[in-house]
Amino acid sequence: MAYYSPTAILTDAQKTPTTFSLAVPALSPLNNSAPITPTTKLDLPLWLAEMLAVSKPAGPSSSALATLDMPAALGGKVLNALRADPRSVELRQQAQWFYGLGERMLELFEEEEMGAVLLDTFKQRALEIADKAQNTRTAQQGGDSGDFMSGLDETERQLFRAAHDGTHAVKKWFETTSRT
Amino acid sequence: MALPLPPGLTPSEVGFLCEMEQVTVIPRQRLDGLELLGGPTEALRPPFPTPLPLWLALLLKKQRRANITPPPWLSVEALTQILDFEMDERTAEVFSPSPDLPAATTTAPLEGDPYLAHDSLELSAPFLKDAATSRAQADALPYHWLEVGHLLLTHAADDFDDPDTVRKLLRDLREVRMSKLRKGFKVLDAGGGVKMNGVGGMEIAEVRGFVGGVVDELRRLNRSREESRREREAEERENGLGSSSYRDDEDEDML
Incomplete structure (x- = not known):
């Protein structure tokens, strides 16, 4: 990810449980x-925890300073819930940048299965997002959209926003060209 | 920082570009040819039909100096036929095809398709001539079908035989095709693609942000898996395949 990207910085600022071994x-x-x-x-920010986990102190002992544990957001409980029904889990309660955290963890750990679950989750939830973004107006009036949005990472x-902006821009073009 | 605009054309830009399409007008007044940046226009001599850019045609229409002949595909019969194709169960997977490409003017070094060759210049979808003039193909929707149809129906409705039916058919077509596009989202994958043959410019602009976002994120999630797969393949190539020369040949063919 890009150095100056706020997304990358915020993703790396999420906390990971770290166990010191020295x-x-x-x-x-x-x-x-x-x-x-x-x-x-x-609980340390990911960027710091990663540096501690990969750096080896000079000296006779060869173990790293600390070891990373899987954050609770990507723990077995959450993954099982996602496997059961991706749409019902409120990802935002788990982590603000849930997928970003998942990507970083996939880079650090060999977790084939977690990757598969995350991919599947994202695909299914993306479809629901496309549907919901279509009719925000009705959803907002019903108050349903607020609940839905609070569960999104x-x-x-x-x-x-991208899906909604696309539909909105087309509608706006139709409206402006209908005038005069 | 770069411009805050998303990559690709926005819907309003697509709408602007569609006004460069040529339409056929039947002038009511004489007008000499104009030297425009996009090329000269033909002189208008009533009552001979003349091709003009859509924006100029709409301007003349507003001043009651010309009438616009709607393109053949914007008729009740043609649209009904296309709508039937879109609704048919047998063709539920595909969009109605775009107009036929003109015959290639160059011969390609590639056997078969000069449209795919790099050094020949063949016109295709957004640049096709006569997509909205009276000489357009009747049974296919051109690239700018939605925009041209909307503009003509809004500003030149009295030139249609039955504007209300055409308007209704266009709206139906838009909804059917949009729901097809949405179904296409289901097969989006890190390496997969959606076949979008025949999809119009406005429809692409509408879903571009969403589809791009989904594919980007899927690729990011899939990156570590992809990397480990590549490493494994590289290892396999180094370790076990020195003995089997057959597989080596195959790999070189792939390159």
């Missing part, structure tokens, strides 16, 4: 000034 005194500000010992668990919201 004592790291210099990083104690991360832990509210409490000392960091092996087995300390912290940011990528899906952009998709919703």
Whole structure:
């Protein structure tokens, strides 16, 4: 992803559970000034956690500073729910940039199955987004759209906006050319 | 930062471009040929039908200096026939075909299709001549069918025999084709494509943002899987296939 893309920056700022495997005194500000010992668990932003997980300290021990765990948003519970019915899960409650987080995790872990579930989820939800974006006016009056939107993650919201803008622009052209 | 416009033409740009289509007018007043940026127009001599760009034709129509002859595909019979094709169960998967391409003027080094060759210049969809004049093909919707149909029906309705029926048929066609496009969304995939032969400019502009967004995201989600697949293939090629020369030949053919 692009360096200056706000999407990429915000995606990387999401928290991931990280378990330290060494004592790291210099990083104690991360832990509210409490000392960091092996087995300390912290929720760190993805960019920081990734750097800690891949960097190896100089010295005899060959293990990395910390190990990454799968964030709860991509845990078994959520994936099972997605497998059962992709449309009923409120992805935004899991993570604001749910798919972005998923992509980053797929880069770091070999998780063939999670990738398949995410792809399938996205496809099915995209169809629903296309339908909902068609008739926002009726949906907004019924108050249904608000609920629906609150369950979408940011990528899906952009998709919703793109679909809606397309229909809206065509309608606007028809209206302006009908005048005079 | 770049322009805040999305990539591709927006619907209003497509609508603007469609006004360059030639339509046939029947002038009521004489007018000498005009030297326009898009090329000279023919002199108007009543009552001979003359091709003019749509925007000029609409202008003359508003000033009551000309009448516009609707293209043959914008008639009740032609539209009913096309609508039947669109609604038919046997052709539920495809859009009604666009007008026939003119015969190729060059011979291609590729056997068969000069339209696919890089060094020949053959006109196709948005640049076809006579898509909206009275010489247009009657049984096919051209690229700008929706825009031209709408503009003519709005500003030159009295030149139609039965504008209300034509308007209704156009609206039906638009809805049928839109629902077909929506069905096409289901097969969108990281590597897959939707066959969009015969889809008009306005329809493409309408769904471009959504389809582009879906495909982008699918590709991003699929990237790590794709990479590991490529690595595996590369490994297989290095490890096991030195012995079987047959597969090596095949790979080179693919390149």
